[in-house]
Amino acid sequence: MDENLLRNTAQLGNDVTGWITNNQELIISYAVNLTAALLIILIGSMVIKFATNSLNRVLKKRKVDPTIANFVTSLIKYGLLAFVIIAALGRVGVQTASFVAIVGAAGLAVGLALQGSLSNFAAGVLLIGFRPFKAGDYIEAAGTGGTVESVQIFTTIMKTPDNRVIVVPNSNILSGNIVNYSQEPQRRIDLVIGISYTADLLKTKQVLQKIVDADERILKDPACNISVNELGASSVDLIVRPWVNSADYWAVRWDLLEKIKNELDNHGIGIPYPQMDIHLIREEKA
Structure with missing residues (x-):
């Protein structure tokens, strides 16, 4: 048995050697x-x-x-x-x-x-061609918002203000509305300030105008619009619409809200909240 195995192994080695030689x-x-x-x-x-x-x-x-x-x-x-x-x-x-x-x-x-992937590729080409946004712009698209990091072949990379990275398929972006907050150099802040019906309307507008004029970040042109917007159920609603540079939008908005609240309190101008009148009717027993 062992001799046959050795003989076969030797024959195989010779065959391999011969094939390599030839x-x-x-x-x-x-x-x-x-x-x-x-x-x-x-x-x-x-x-x-x-x-x-x-x-x-x-x-x-x-x-x-x-x-x-x-x-x-x-x-x-x-x-x-x-x-x-x-x-x-x-x-x-x-x-x-x-x-x-x-x-x-x-x-x-x-x-x-892979029709979806091809549509993402085609959408990427269109995004690059038409350029509705560029790297560094803050946009809202495909149900999410963030700063654009890059547009890749199939996806767009965005980063949220709290530093989360979002990968969005290009076709999802192109198939919906795209809101670009960074494209224009200036933005308008829209505030609605409700005051009590008993408050002095003229005095309130003067206080609001003074707050706006004191902030150097607010642009003089276009001028800020301060007007009565609506007579609500429990308040007189005024609109305050100053214009600022896009980079200053959130900082100015937050500061304005705080200053308006403090100044209205200092001048005794109330900011009402929804109220409900309850009328009690006593029925006399027969």
């Missing part, structure tokens, strides 16, 4: 081609990384919007990577023409299965 040129050729293919992928990846990083730096140095710069370099990166892979496959003997046809057919099938 096919040395073929083995060397495959080894060279495989090594060359690996070098093509390795060197190609390094060149692509260097080229895309250099292009990104050049675009940003020329003050191209970072959103566009990142999107363009991503497209170029993946396009060049596909070219490198095809070149490596061609080096190892794969018929690239047939491979491209197979990839095309597979791409069609994958495209039908």
Whole structure:
């Protein structure tokens, strides 16, 4: 039994040795081609990384919007990577023409299965083309809000004021309304201040105007509008609408609300709250 095993093992070794001896040129050729293919992928990846990083730096140095710069370099990166892979496959003997046809057919099938991803890609191209917002803008879109970090091939990255990162599919953004709070340099603050019906209306408007005039961050042009907006159920509602630079919006809004409350209290002007009158009727016993 052991002798037969040794004999078979020796015969197998001789066969392998003979095959290697007879096919040395073929083995060397495959080894060279495989090594060359690996070098093509390795060197190609390094060149692509260097080229895309250099292009990104050049675009940003020329003050191209970072959103566009990142999107363009991503497209170029993946396009060049596909070219490198095809070149490596061609080096190892794969018929690239047939491979491209197979990839095309597979791409069609994958495209039908990944319609959502393709729509995200198309939406990303449209977002870059029409530019409803840019990196650094604060927007509301797809049911969420945040500062735009970047627009990538399939998604848009946003960061909320409390430092949460939100990844939103591009098609979701493009399919709904987009509110850009940063596009215009100035914004209007809309406040509704309710005062008691017994309060002096003229005095109240003078107090509000004095508060607005004292804040240097509030713009003089356009002028602030202070008017009676509505005679409510329990209060006279005044609107206070000053204009500020977009960067000062929230700071001015918060400061105004605090100052208005303090000054109205100092001048004895009441800020009412909803009230209900209850009438009690006593019925006499028969």
